Amino acid sequence: MSFPSHTPSKTVLRFEGAALGYGEFTVLRDISLQIDAGQVVALMGGSGSGKTTLLRAATGQIRPQSGQVQVFGHDIGQADAHQLQTLRKRMGVLFQQGALFTDLNVFENVAFPLREHTRLEESAIVAKVLNTLDAVGLRAAAHLAVAEISGGMARRVALARAVILEPELILYDEPFAGLDPISLGITAQLIRTLADRLGCASVLITHDVQESFAIADQVYLVGQGKMLASGTPDDLNQSQDPYVQQFLQGAADGPVAFNYPVTPAFERWLARHGSRS
Numbered sequence: 001m002s003f004p005s006h007t008p009s010k011t012v013l014r015f016e017g018a019a020l021g022y023g024e025f026t027v028l029r030d031i032s033l034q035i036d037a038g039q040v041v042a043l044m045g046g047s048g049s050g051k052t053t054l055l056r057a058a059t060g061q062i063r064p065q066s067g068q069v070q071v072f073g074h075d076i077g078q079a080d081a082h083q084l085q086t087l088r089k090r091m092g093v094l095f096q097q098g099a100l101f102t103d104l105n106v107f108e109n110v111a112f113p114l115r116e117h118t119r120l121e122e123s124a125i126v127a128k129v130l131n132t133l134d135a136v137g138l139r140a141a142a143h144l145a146v147a148e149i150s151g152g153m154a155r156r157v158a159l160a161r162a163v164i165l166e167p168e169l170i171l172y173d174e175p176f177a178g179l180d181p182i183s184l185g186i187t188a189q190l191i192r193t194l195a196d197r198l199g200c201a202s203v204l205i206t207h208d209v210q211e212s213f214a215i216a217d218q219v220y221l222v223g224q225g226k227m228l229a230s231g232t233p234d235d236l237n238q239s240q241d242p243y244v245q246q247f248l249q250g251a252a253d254g255p256v257a258f259n260y261p262v263t264p265a266f267e268r269w270l271a272r273h274g275s276r277s
């Protein structure tokens, strides 16, 4: 399978001292991270710690409250609607429910972005879609209807569709959620293989320590409103930080807060509802 080679060590995504949040609410402060072409990066943290918020900042859905977010060397916080559209064409996003079109078969689902965004001839589309389906092990499933494939296969078809335009940056939102252990391992290896073949930068939002550590070059752990730790999987494994250790071991007790913190907005809501118990 042939993919264009990309220049190694080109920085694809960079956060520099970014504060991210919604309105007056800041979810994460002073976030700095860098992802280069060909790298797989795992973005981890407890529930509600701000992982999806980081992903939204990377796609320009939200703008940083301060600091900078650069995508392909462009300040996405300053981009206008047209520039955003141009930058987003170079990204692939795979959402947790990578919903397929149920009225199209596997082949047409993967061909869809090519038909929408390119003027390739039919023979080129057929070759490219079959190649990409081959990369996810589903070449021979091209003719099947979406109703005829399993949930795990549907994930792989969604993955093929997300990479068919050869994005330079792929953002995966919890790619391992709800997968059995075998599909989980296969999906993780697939993400690594696609990153290596395409030379694209891959960001995974995930809770799954074992699978993501097996394929990630770099891990970022967010929590308590900030970047708590970053480094290679080995660095994190060796960390003595109690938060890092608790997260990696999935322990119930420790510095990771299970409860959503009480905020002034909640206090005001509670006061209006007449009870403080």
Ligand SMILES: Nc1ncnc2c1ncn2[C@@H]1O[C@H](COP(=O)(O)OP(=O)(O)OP(=O)(O)O)[C@@H](O)[C@H]1O
Residues within 6 Å of the ligand: 022, 025, 027, 045, 046, 047, 048, 049, 050, 051, 052, 053, 054
């Ligand atoms: N559109 C929004 N407006 C206001 N607050 C939001 C919005 N979306 C998320 N939040 C808040 O931002 C914080 C971080 O949410 P986010 O979805 O980024 O967490 P997460 O780490 O992805 O969580 P999970 O692992 O549970 O999906 C939460 O406190 C959440 O309530």
